[in-house]
Amino acid sequence: xxxITFIEHSGRExxxxxxxxxxxxxxxxxNSIPGIAAECGGAxxxxxxxxxxxxxxxxxxxxxxxxxxxxLDFAFDVRDxxxxxxxxxxxxxxxxxxxxxxxxxx
Amino acid sequence: MxxxxxxxxxxxxxxxxxxxxxxxxxxxxDLKCHVVDILPRAGGQxxxxxxxxxxxxxxxxxxxxxxxxxDRLMEQIEPFGAEFHFNxxxxxxxxxxxxxxxxxxxxxxxxxxxxxxxxxxxxxxPKRPPLPGIEGYEGKSVFYSVKKIEDFRDKDVLIVGxxxxxxxxxxxxxxxxxxLTLIHRRDQFRAAPDSxxxxxxxxxxxxxxxxxxxxxxxxGDNGELTGVTVKAPDGNTFEQPANAMLPFFGLTMKLGxxxxxxxxLEENLIPVDTEKFETSEPRIFAIGDINSYPGxxxxxxxxxxxxxxxxxxxxxxxxxxxxxxxxxxxxxxSLQKKLGVK
Ligand SMILES: Cc1cc2nc3c(=O)[nH]c(=O)nc-3n(C[C@H](O)[C@H](O)[C@H](O)COP(=O)(O)OP(=O)(O)OC[C@H]3O[C@@H](n4cnc5c(N)ncnc54)[C@H](O)[C@@H]3O)c2cc1C
Ligand code: FES
Numbered sequence: 001x002x003x004i005t006f007i008e009h010s011g012r013e014x015x016x017x018x019x020x021x022x023x024x025x026x027x028x029x030x031n032s033i034p035g036i037a038a039e040c041g042g043a044x045x046x047x048x049x050x051x052x053x054x055x056x057x058x059x060x061x062x063x064x065x066x067x068x069x070x071x072l073d074f075a076f077d078v079r080d081x082x083x084x085x086x087x088x089x090x091x092x093x094x095x096x097x098x099x100x101x102x103x104x105x106x
Numbered sequence: 107m108x109x110x111x112x113x114x115x116x117x118x119x120x121x122x123x124x125x126x127x128x129x130x131x132x133x134x135x136d137l138k139c140h141v142v143d144i145l146p147r148a149g150g151q152x153x154x155x156x157x158x159x160x161x162x163x164x165x166x167x168x169x170x171x172x173x174x175x176x177d178r179l180m181e182q183i184e185p186f187g188a189e190f191h192f193n194x195x196x197x198x199x200x201x202x203x204x205x206x207x208x209x210x211x212x213x214x215x216x217x218x219x220x221x222x223x224x225x226x227x228x229x230x231x232p233k234r235p236p237l238p239g240i241e242g243y244e245g246k247s248v249f250y251s252v253k254k255i256e257d258f259r260d261k262d263v264l265i266v267g268x269x270x271x272x273x274x275x276x277x278x279x280x281x282x283x284x285x286l287t288l289i290h291r292r293d294q295f296r297a298a299p300d301s302x303x304x305x306x307x308x309x310x311x312x313x314x315x316x317x318x319x320x321x322x323x324x325x326g327d328n329g330e331l332t333g334v335t336v337k338a339p340d341g342n343t344f345e346q347p348a349n350a351m352l353p354f355f356g357l358t359m360k361l362g363x364x365x366x367x368x369x370x371l372e373e374n375l376i377p378v379d380t381e382k383f384e385t386s387e388p389r390i391f392a393i394g395d396i397n398s399y400p401g402x403x404x405x406x407x408x409x410x411x412x413x414x415x416x417x418x419x420x421x422x423x424x425x426x427x428x429x430x431x432x433x434x435x436x437x438x439x440s441l442q443k444k445l446g447v448k
Contacts, residue, residue, distance in 0.1 A: 039227075039358060043156040047356065070296035073268045074356035076236055077320065078291050104236035106358055 002095035006033045009103040018090045025049040025086035035101035042086035047074035049085040051099040060093050111215040114140045115424050117208050118222045119196045122150020124394030124409030125224030126179040131417035133186030140216055141188055144195040144229050149176030185446040195229055199367040220420045226395040229362035233355040237324055246329035248351045260284045266321055267354030273301040280314055287315040382419035383412045389423055391416045
């Protein structure tokens with residue numbers, strides 16, 4: 001298990017227990033985190049699972065693959081710390097991960 | 107387009123996997139279908155959201171991708187000669203004395219005796235950028251698709267996005283527009299390389315302006331856009347004048363017009379019975395992801411089952427005097443004739 005904290009645009013925080021091997025998006029959906037729509041169910045085809053990875057977690061979560069980078073074109077207010085949460089796999093190293101959820105996915 | 111209405115037995119709203127298999131089941135009981143989908147191709151979620159991902163729970167196909175499943179369904183229903191109307195959204199449903207009249211956004215009118223709603227997660231609709239006040243500009247100076255190129259003649263056109271739609275429309279509108287600006291968050295595009303090369307050629311020649319950045323604000327009056335604020339990658343902002351904007355950020359599923367057809371709805375789903383999958387209104391059926399009933403699972407498998415049972419009742423409505431005898435495709439010569447294998 002790894003703890004992940006989602007911070008809503010309003011500042012409200014939700015800390016959840018994620019299973020190792022699942023994606024950050026799946027952990028969000030299982031815990032009904034507002035603002036993660038995940039319409040395509042993790043197929044990297046919708047960009048509605050967009051999050052901002054908070055420091056110091058950018059390095060351990062890595063950088064987007066080309067497919068994810070392409071799909072980020074369909075997200076809004078994309079920043080350097082933007083990721084699609086369905087493309088981040090939960091590992092032990094990510095225990096404590098903090099991500100912000102954008103105000104709106106679309 | 108005020109042509110004669112098309113006459114058919116059944117109109118299927120949605121060409122997702124379930125709508126497609128409905129053509130097969132209805133075809134076996136001699137019903138002719140027209141299928142309408144807002145997407146440019148068949149397959150619904152399978153071809154739009156996960157064409158290359160494998161599905162593992164289609165009986166007898168240990169693995170099949172979303173696109174393969176769609177292609178195989180198209181092959182399977184081919185003998186029944188259903189007519190497809192792509193790029194059309196069914197907007198209206200009217201009651202006639204003997205059936206229904208459906209009208210699409212493109213003006214196609216279909217008269218039928220039975221309606222099958224296989225609208226899945228809803229109509230695929232362009233994503234609306236979350237920019238304050240954008241609703242007020244929509245249809246006047248902000249558009250999500252191009253109906254007529256002429257509408258953009260002599261305008262300062264702004265296209266936002268980096269996919270095929272953004273590139274194709276940049277190339278197509280540039281000749282008529284007064285000016286054309288393309289804004290994208292990076293200098294890479296997920297579009298056909300040929301279009302990207304053409305676009306950069308036009309940029310070199312000064313015919314298209316390309317800016318890196320993301321639109322953060324709209325400016326204008328009474329729905330008429332005058333310009334936008336753009337945040338550049340370095341964090342600075344600049345103003346870009348424009349009187350028409352086309353944002354292309356992909357599609358999302360929205361229930362859409364189905365909500366206005368006077369059917370009972372529960373949380374954006376259409377409740378049906380589990381014997382014939384009929385809605386609150388006789389002769390209108392709902393199958394696949396769009397329906398709800400106790401125990402419903404949003405699986406392709408379930409949608410296929412629903413299509414088979416629905417077809418039995420649809421046949422009864424259209425041929426009240428003909429009794430259906432239960433037959434297997436393996437052994438029935440009459441079914442095999444319909445399938446073109448005998
Ligand atoms: C990533 C992902 C993975 C999945 N994996 C599986 C799996 O492994 N196994 C499984 O069984 N299921 C899976 N599913 C679910 C499966 O894709 C759906 O159950 C299936 O697509 C539903 O089919 P449908 O025909 O009911 O609707 P859809 O596929 O949603 O198609 C509905 C179509 O109707 C159109 N439409 C709606 N309203 C209108 C209108 N007014 N006018 C014109 N067109 C309209 C839409 O544009 C759409 O094309 C998965 C889904 C996703 C997103
Ligand atoms: S859930 Fe669709 S891209 Fe992540």
